[in-house]
Amino acid sequence: MIGPARTLGPGSTPSTREALAALAPWWRVHERYRRRLLLGVVLMAMTALSALGLLAVSGWFITASALTGAALAAGAVAVLDVYTPGSAIRLFAVSRTVSRYLERLYNHDTILRLLASLRGSAFASLVSMDPARLAARRSSDWLNRLTADIDTLDALYLRLAAPPVMALLLIVALLGITLVWLPGATPWLALLLLTGWAWLTLGQARWGLVASRRRVTTLEALRSSLMEALRGHAELEAYAALGHVREQLEAVEARLLADQWRLAVISAVGNALAVLVIGLAWLLLLAMGMLALRDGQLSGPMLVMLPLAAMALGEGLAGLPTAFSQAGATLGAAERLNDIEHAAGVVHGDARLSAGPISVSLEQVSYRYPGALFEAFSNVSLTVEAGAQVAICGASGAGKSTLAALLTGQTSLASRGLQIRCNEQQGGGTEEQGGRVLLNGREVHHYAPLAIAEGVGCLTQQVDLFDASLADNLRLGAADADDAALWRVLAAVDLADWVASLPQGLATRVGEGGRQVSGGQARRISLARLALTNPGLVLLDEPFSGLDATTAQRVAQGLADWLAGRTVIYLLHEHDLAAPRPGTEAVTRVCWLDR
């Protein structure tokens, strides 16, 4: 979105330009809501101005009343309009409450709208992201980014943009008042308040930037280190290495605590400065007011009103230092989300795939995961004629799933971003990924994404079912399939009887991630889902794992008709042509990835 990103180390200080550049894409999303955001600031300012008015007018009124009262008692003729200030006081009291309530409600509405659209666009980026990069992190990490980081972005408006504007409006209002009644004090007051405002916002942000940005990274490091230690709990305990690992974790935690303490000091200093700035402002007005009063240039009530108005600055300035000391966290979140944006985008053309079986050929294909020590596979060449049924074998980690991702256009050998990242991590090593992947004689990335989605069907190793009804899950394959079609494919995978026995039948919900069904059932449901589509090439990654031999055979028989007339590639652990495992009898040729 904003050109190539230079990935900054967590400890370095980004320049202002870099920081603004990282925030820019997210600020642009805000601009869609410009009117709502402006109105939000206006409501905020109304709240603060009402507080100012309430205190200032009350002070004026009390002093004026006292003076008038004293004059009356002394027998002089004195008149005080009590109705205007009286109703002003009541008005401010009510408007302060109402505008505050409206402001909170309105701004939260705006921010929730914003977050919804941010979430949508981040998800869209994830959808178009290269699976190799997607796989490089645990899905819980992506979730964290899409949730916690996006939530952190709400601070951009609610804590970083609106409050300083509101504080500035309040300052301008106060300067306006002094300009009328105590013009001599205005320049000094302006100097004090504007410098204070700049420090409490920009100064604090700058001061806390490194620590608050690094804090988030350290939290992530802490989380992943603990997960690592828990995965290796058995080995670590056996080798008596738990103590050592705990020391390492505590060292990371110490870094976190050091940053938090630094931030605590920064924001405590900021808060104390805010108290001082506000205090000095009203003391300044008081001192200069007293001099003006002596010289007869200012009335008693005005002497009281001005400092009281300055005290109301607290409404605007008090929250700034803490919010701005933490600005780095928002910046960090934006940077990480930009990372997703940059990662997105495997290039696709617009060619269509012709109907009927598809021929496949790989020419000298090598592939290496980002950050991997070795390529997943190298120099693989292979041709599968249209309509053939072959098995591609290799141990776990040999790259079968990567091959499937290449053939379905999920991963591209031409994605340059990937190679650059490889080189970075390998200290400038040579590119070890290349070759050509062809469908019907044309490279995969020449085809339109939808053409691939329709032309190439794939049963992935990890089966994804969604938290919806069985029918909904099946209809992902064909949105307009009628119930009869669903029953037909269920029968093909030998599930029709089971579904018929369920009280809710096709409407049965499968639970989150398909938890309410067994692993074998989930695999068969996804096979049925696949059987609703009409692809020319079918990739089956360990299609019968988790199924016992009899079931596997029955499912294979049920699907035989559907598979006939299509190119089929089985991705298997191992395969013996002489003694095929149940369900894979139709395979006529075996290719080995790692031999």
Added chain:
Amino acid sequence: MAITDLTQGAAQEAPTSAAGNDTARASVSDDSVTGKERDKARRKAAGKWLSQQATRERRLLAMAALCGALAGLATVAQLVLLAWLVTQVIEQPAALARLWWPFGGLVALLAVRALLSAAQELCAQKASQRLRQRVRRDVMDHLQALGPVRAAQFHGADVAQRWVEQVEALEGYFARFYVQLRLVLISPLVILAIVVSQDWLAAILLALTAPLIPLFMALVGMGAESLNREQFVAVARLSRHFVDRVRGITTLRLFGLGEQATQEVTLVADDYRRRSLRTLRLAFLSSAVLEFFSSVSIAVVAIYIGFGLLGDIPFGPAQSLTLFSGLLILLLAPEFFQPLRTLSQHYHDRASALAAADSLLELFDTSVAPARQASTMASASVSLPGDVMLQLEAVTLTHPGRGRVLGPLDLTLKAHEVLVISGPSGAGKSSFLQLMAGFVAPDEGQCLRRDTTGLAWMDQRPLLMQGSLADNLRITAPDASDDAIVQALTSAGLGEVLAALPQGIASPLGEGGRGLSGGQAQRLALARVFLSDAPLVLLDEPTASLDADTEQRLIAGFQVLAEEGRTLVIATHHPALRAMATRQLCLTRDGVVGTTGETQDSGEGAS
């Protein structure tokens, strides 16, 4: 608005459909009475735990409260001085020259106030930091006490989320809410006392709102609580949807449904917005009420004082009001409400701390009984005969929810033996090995291991840490030399791999060992065994789901270990490994020994 607990739902894997159904039902049955009572009991327990924690940093927290109280008093003093000063100036403008001293007092009080509030903030922060550090340490101790087997009932991502995020969520409670709660009455009472001394009717006007204060608190509390609970349900729904879609992202792409899913995600997030606004409307109302009372009572007090000063109120104490007392009361009125307003701002800290405490308690509540170390190590060196490495006497093992998985079993393992354990899946082979390793304590019987006996462990999923190859090996022997590491890697059949790496043993492994294939990772685990000089080596299905080449290298490695004179216990089905056995033991499905056999060559003793 935070949706950080997403991973929790994503992480836990429900074992079977039936159990999954039960948990789902349990979490949905909010309206049932027992569910509500249980909720209440849990909230209470969480609250109790929080205050227990607070006592561990009693002094710092008390110090923070003291600074806060003094800052409040300094504010009151400042306002009294201000009222006096202004009165003096207005009544005798000519006396200005005498008044610079009190003015200096105001400046000094301002500095004191700023310092005290900074001190309050820092003391409370320090306390909060130390408490969080301690809680983290407690969790670690607990996990360590639970051991690899019992701790594994929690998903790693889930534990990590609690250990990091949930502990962080305690921050505001100790740093802000806890201290503010102790301050909330101090300065209002002082202010009320001063106002009474000036004008009791004004004091009553302020105090009229005082009985409302508990009401505010309840309102604010209820608002925050209901906000929190309903928000929680909405967030859970949103996150479930989101987790579901992110996890299934590959499938969505394969079916060309990416765009449609994106629209759905946006729609669900928007639905979430509408639902949460409904709750927010109520929640904000409670703080609006607080705001309303404070604004209105300031206004009423101001108008009362104004008319009193004008002499329009011919009764009560209003007639004796002066400019000083009137100003003072007006200045103090906002301060009267300020502590409560601050508290209500921090209320959400309490709510999130309660939720965090609840999830941490769930972790602490998992019992560590039976204690592991005691039975494993105790007096073993005394009672074991010279060549016995390990002795199990009538041990049984029970897993919660699954009943007895193993035993009763007896076993005496002597030095230099190669014991192969086989049996159908589910017979408890792994549990048997875990018992021997002391990862879990037997429910009955005794498991004695020579306490000088080092232990090497290898299973199907070796630990691969972020760090260099050497770092990954050094967990077994922190002081190992580079040569020893190269030697161990070569013995494990990684010599060629090492030769292909320009950086050698300093080559970095990515997170989770990215960069190594499954076979290479397994050989790395073997290299660890070589590097450690542990005489007892426990191998849990070490060759499962590996290619033939790796398998052969591993078996050759195990043979070398046996020749070195190490004692090997291998849980396996692999014929070649079974051929290495000096003794075989076959478990039945019920977790008891079916057949045993002393063998030197293959075939015999196999069931």
